[in-house]
Amino acid sequence: MFRRQGLRVAAAACCAAVFLATPALAGNDGPGAPGAGDDYFPGYGNGGYDVSHYDIQLRYQPNDDFLSGTTTIVAKPTQNLTAFNLDFALNVKSVRVNGKPAEVKHDGLELTVTPQETLPEGSLATFVVEYDGVPSTVEVGGVNPWIRTADGALAIGQPEISSWWFPGNDHPRDKATFDIAVAVPDGTEVLSNGVNTGTSSLAGWTTWKWRTTKPTASYLAFLALGQYEISTKTGANGQPFVTAYSDQLGELEGAAKASVERTPEVVEFLSGLFGEYPFEAQGGVVSSEGMNFALENQTRPTYSHKFFSRGANTSVVVHENAHQWFGDSVSVDTWRNIWLNEGFASYSEWLWSEKQGTGTAQELFDHYYSATPADDPFWQVLPGDPGAENVFHDAVYDRGAMTLHALRNVIGDQALVDITRTWVSEKRYSTGTIEQFIELAEQKSGKQLDEFFKAWLFTPGKPAVGEATGVPQSALLASATPPPAVAEIDATHERAHAH
Structure with missing residues (x-):
């Protein structure tokens, strides 16, 4: 998750205008709202x-970063x-709604489309958008998440990236399946989500096709374009x-x-903790430039x-694959609920360390x-x-993991x-909210946990030692020498905060 300070400041500044645009009531004729109602963004x-x-x-075209396309929604x-x-940043050439040309107004990331006829509630609708542009040159509100590289590009980012390569409804609340086909000059590789459904060449261009059949949040769809060594094997569960x-x-x-090839082992470990892996494929991509973070792109x-x-x-492999459950399959209902993603992904690293014998979860808790x-x-x-300015702060990760371990101490x-x-x-x-998680925790544990979660998630200051907070006396007596896993975990979080 990236540290995009310009975005955070801009988002915080506009929070006052959150509900100025109110969605039309269902069943009434009217325009859709230009936002999903997320108070952070x-x-x-x-x-x-x-x-x-x-x-x-x-x-x-990698040579000049020129992208042209047609997206059917x-x-x-x-x-x-x-x-x-629709949320979109590039130049729009035309929009058709149910086969008919539509009127279009474009302002920043907001593409307002007025069809020739009202679209009835519950009906089947198709939006076809033709567009082009040079994504690396398009900045909106001081932000450009598109990463151009020497041999191509990376369309990878959080909480925004999709608007720089396809138009859509860019919020985790509206998940969808994807078919993604990209034509590139012969010799260039294309990676995306799910399963490769075909690769074909014609007149110096190779088209790569990828399909993901499980609901996917828009920011978790990705592209990696360039020179890559690609391998397809059988992973956990025969996927x-x-x-x-x-x-x-x-x-x-x-x-x-040596790290990413252990993904099937990691997926098996996490499946033992959380239940069945939720998607149809597994894997990973390693870039050589342009990124200083990792991102849990769905399946890859x-x-x-x-x-x-x-x-x-x-x-970091454990962290990103834990997100396949926490963040990808179960996504945030609004970005305020980011702890549900990062707390579990970070705590998964502690549990992996416990399995590997490089520090128990309690030893790691005591250290931090x-x-x-x-x-x-x-x-x-x-x-x-x-x-909004601290969505990817250290506290969301490390205090987030500590919260889960303290909860373990309180409820077993x-x-x-x-x-x-x-x-x-x-x-x-x-999607889910923290409040829903707290309700479930109380239901399953039989304990009243409002004060516990208030202390760990919603109150400034260091939670005190005590049974109610799940902080044992050992936390005050931790060794000055941290467990071996700390160096790797800290190196992971130092960069993974941008995911």
Whole structure:
């Protein structure tokens, strides 16, 4: 998750305007809302329709970063829709709604489309958008998440990226399936989500086709375009396991492969904790430039080469694959709820360390608790409501993981397992809130946990030692020598905060 300070400041500044645009009531004729109602990022997403599928057809030239494409969106209006918005940054050539040309107005990331006829609530609707542009040159509100590289590009980012390569409803609440086809000059590789359904060449161009059949949030759809060594093997559960390593990794290639090739083992470990892996494929992509973060792209996390500069790093592989359950399958209902993603992904690293014998979860908890003084600004950021400017703050990750371990101390191992497995099962392919998680935790544990979660997620300051907070005396007596896993975990979080 990237540290995009310009975006955070801009988003915070516009929070006051969150509900100035009110969605039309279902069943009434009217335009859809230009935002999904997320108080951290009010311009993200749209109201008035639900997308079920994106068909994205692209042509990309690495030499000049020129992208042209046609995206067909299959959607269902949730009201009688007289106009609607799409989130998009590139130049729009035309829009057709149900086969007919539509009127278009474009302002920043907001593409307002007025069809010739009102779209009835519940009907089948198709939006076909033709467009082009040079994504690396398009900046909106001081932000450009598109990453141009020497041999291509990376369309990878959070919480925004899709608007720089396909139009859509850019918020985790509106998930869809994807078909993605990209034509590139022969010799260039294309990676995306799911399963490769075909590759064909004609007149010096090769078209790569990828399909993901499980509901996917827009920011988790990705592209990696360039020179890669691609391998397809059999992973956990007999699923396709697709990896891609940049041809330019040099001396880091061995460490990268020693880490990412353990993904099937990691998926098996995490499945034992959380339940069945939720998607149809597994894998990973390692870039050689342009990124200093990792991102949990659905079915295929992408890693910066920098994670492997000190050798193999399985912690980041665990972190990103834990997100397949927490963040990808169960996504945030609004971005305020980011702790549900990062707390579980970070705590998964602690559980992996426990399995590997490089530090128990309690030893890691004790280290992070004792090593961070009470007056450290770290304790002033609230994981349960960090603010738009702190969505990817250290506290969301590390205090977030500490919260889960403290909860384990309060309610016991089996109750935490029951809560976690029920959460990912009942919320599969949808979204969740912290309040819903707390309600489930109380239901499964039989304990009243409001004060516990208030102390850990919603109150500034360092939670005190005690049974109610789940902080044992051992946290005050932690060894000055941290467990071996800390170096790898810290290196992971140092960069993974941008995912």
